[in-house]
Amino acid sequence: MFAASLGGMTSATYSGFYGRRLIYLAGIPFLTLGSIDVALSRNVPETMVWRFIQAFGTSGGMSVGAAVIGDIYKVTERGSAMGIFFGATLLGPALAPLAGGRHDIICSRWTQAILAFAGFAGFVLMLLFLPETSHPGTRGIDKMHEDLDRMPKHWTWVWLNPLAPLALLCSPLLLLMTFVSAAVLIAYYALFVPIAYTIGAKYNITNEFIIGACFLPGGIGNITFTLWSERHWQDVFPTASSLPLPLSVPSSSSRSLSSSGLITQYIDGKLGLVLNLICFFVNGVGVNTVLTPLSAYMVDIMHSRSAEVMAASTCSRAMILSVVVAFVLPLIKLYGVAIADGIISLIGWSAFVLLWVAVRYGKGMRGWVDIGFSTAADT
Secondary structure, three states, X not given: OHHHHHHXXXXXXXXXXXXXXXXXXXXXXXXXXXXXXXXXXXXXXXXXXXXXXXXXXXXXXXXXXXXXXXXXXXXXXXXXXXHHHHHHHHHHHHHHHHHHOOOOOOOHHHHHHHHHHHHHHHHHHHHHHOOOOOOOOOOHHHHHHHHHOOOOOOOOOOOOOOOHHHHHHHOHHHHHHHHHHHHHHHHHHHHHOOHHHHHXXXXXXXXXXXXXXXXXXXXXXXXXXXXXXXXXXXXXXXXXXXXXXXXXXXXHHHHHHHHHHHHHHHOOHHHHHHHHHHHHXXXXXXXHHHHHHHHHHHHHHOHHHHHHHHHHHHHHHHHXXXXXXXXXXXXXXXXXXXXXXXXXXXXXXXXXXXXXXXHHHHHHHOOOOOOOOOOOOOO
């Protein structure tokens, strides 16, 4: 988690200075090298070191990827593109348990080898086909050359503070958006992380592959919103910069979490399992329906520093999740799944309140702390 957070902010900081393409090409080799060495590791300390390197290399994908979308899509198209981006991203956690459940067919070392091959293939494709997406004159190195009024003869390295993106969270509005996304994801992970101890224990599912398959409805929910957003985004979200997000959306994740807890506690047999899978689907739709507009909104209002604002939000959100989700299983063991899910769903409901505040007072909150918000001319 630490490596992913540090790597994401480092990638975002340098992508704003040197450009998106170079950071992608610099980060992916760390993923490939880390995956190879994780596969070859002989003990836990070696595995931890190379996992750190692996996570550091791949962590720029979220922040820099969102920035690339902001670079190449018009304001009216970013929401749909961001929906596809997050749909694909959230599909990974849904499919990973399914693959992990078949460890009798493919061991973890071969899984890491596949990741290494995927990283190498991605590097080659980006090297050949990915152009620089940063707009001319917007990179830090371009501005430095303008100030010097000359082009240097050799490429120069400039040391930057990788923690600088965190300063963007001095804005109450961006901090509020981070808390909203964290609250929704808490409801998402609280439903899926302890699934073996809730769904598995209640319905006597001991096969790891079947338990992994229970994650699929959440991924299908993510894809469902992605397909819907391609056709109807502009009908519901005409401009992300005004954040016209339906306030009922964040509550769907909380309702599905609390409903799943009650179903697991009191409904036995196939009916209970089917109802739980429906809750997983609704939760998957809900989380993407919140994250996509919020991300498009942050990219719109901080277009010149889109990678940095995404990195700061993602890093802070990950830290919050790592702390809160760690208490989910102890809470279930202490109070039972129904009460535990009900308590955690209150965090999800807080997203409803925070989002209402953002919709009602967002424009005014931008003026509280001036961090260089975008205007209509540079969005």
